[in-house]
Amino acid sequence: MILTSASPVALLLGATAAIAYAIPAAFASRLPEPAAKAALWLAWALHGALLGLGMLQPSPRFGFAPALSVTAWLVLTVYAVERQLFPQLRARWALAALGALAVLLALAFPGQPLHISASGWLPLHLALGIAAYGLFAAAVVHAALMTRAEKRLRLAEDPHSGLPLLTLERLTFRFVTAGFVLLSATLVAGVLFSEALYGRAWRWDHKAVFSLLSWFTFAALLLGRRRFGWRGRSAVRVLYAGAVLLLLAYVGSRFVLEVVFGRVV
Incomplete structure (x- = not known):
């Protein structure tokens, strides 16, 4: 693992995003709809900020885990848009779990400088x-x-x-x-x-x-x-x-x- 290569800000953003993702993933059946939706939106925003921070570094890094992280964020973006068009679309807990896993993997394996x-x-x-x-x-x-x-x-x-x-x-x-x-x-x-x-x-x-x-x-x-x-x-x-x-x-x-x-x- 290469956790030491991540900046303190990236570690804080990543950990907070993973926790926010984990809430609707672990408590999907017990959370009220507004609370689960808010947690997922917060996680999505923090995840996006983490990806943006990585791209603004002097030497951006890329590898298998960052690729999975960006992919997961894109899927969640598609889901967020589709939920506005199709409110009956239900995949929140699975996508939240995917997001948490992708964020943690990217922190653990940030890849190599581009x-x-x-x-x-x-x-x-x-x-x-x-x-x-x-x-x-x-x-x-x-x-x-x-x-x-x-x-x-x-x-x-x-x-x-x-x-x-x-x-x-x-x-x-x-x-x-x-x-x-x-x-x-x-x-x-x-x-x-x-x-x-x-x-x-x-x-x-x-x-x-x-x-x-x-x-x-x-x-x-x-x-x-x-x-x-x-x-x-x-x-x-x-x-x-x-x-x-x-x-x-x-x-x-x-x-x-x-x-x-x-x-x-």
């Missing part, structure tokens, strides 16, 4: 990749809610206890489509401008292989839905497979390098 001397476009390239992560993560959350809605229908439970199944399915594939567009842009930029961005030619490594495998998986999912009407559990399984491959592409490879091998990259 080297952007090769190109000022590198941060934009990373931002595209992380935005794709966030959109696919939001799609996975909606797919999980879709699975839960299907289960409710099979068990003949109250159909008004959450978003309608068709609405969830439509939202899921909108996030998949948007994520696929950003992932495609990220991969094209990486292949065509790798030397300018990273100071070296593009090469076949674990990140490249898993990224391309995830791209083909998501492409197959979108094509299968458009041409063959894929939906339900079959489509969700393909989505989960693509998400796992994408997670292994950057987060997985950086975790192995940073934590398992302890390499500075």
Whole structure:
């Protein structure tokens, strides 16, 4: 662990955000709605301030845990917006737990300083990749809610206890489509401008292989839905497979390098 690399302000912000996230996660069934909502909003704001503080450092750091932290914050941002449009959307406790875990991981493993001397476009390239992560993560959350809605229908439970199944399915594939567009842009930029961005030619490594495998998986999912009407559990399984491959592409490879091998990259 590299907790000593975090500033006192970052440690305070991170610890407070994690506690604020933990409140609705641990006491979801016992907290009044206004209190749970306030705690989640506070955690989200503190989390965002922590991310902003990291980007304002003289040498911003990045790695597998900061990538997960930004992804979690983006998913929570999407959730906050969607709750205004669909008040019956219910995933607060799970997302709060995800936020707390992501904040603590980023404090424990802040990554390595970014080297952007090769190109000022590198941060934009990373931002595209992380935005794709966030959109696919939001799609996975909606797919999980879709699975839960299907289960409710099979068990003949109250159909008004959450978003309608068709609405969830439509939202899921909108996030998949948007994520696929950003992932495609990220991969094209990486292949065509790798030397300018990273100071070296593009090469076949674990990140490249898993990224391309995830791209083909998501492409197959979108094509299968458009041409063959894929939906339900079959489509969700393909989505989960693509998400796992994408997670292994950057987060997985950086975790192995940073934590398992302890390499500075």
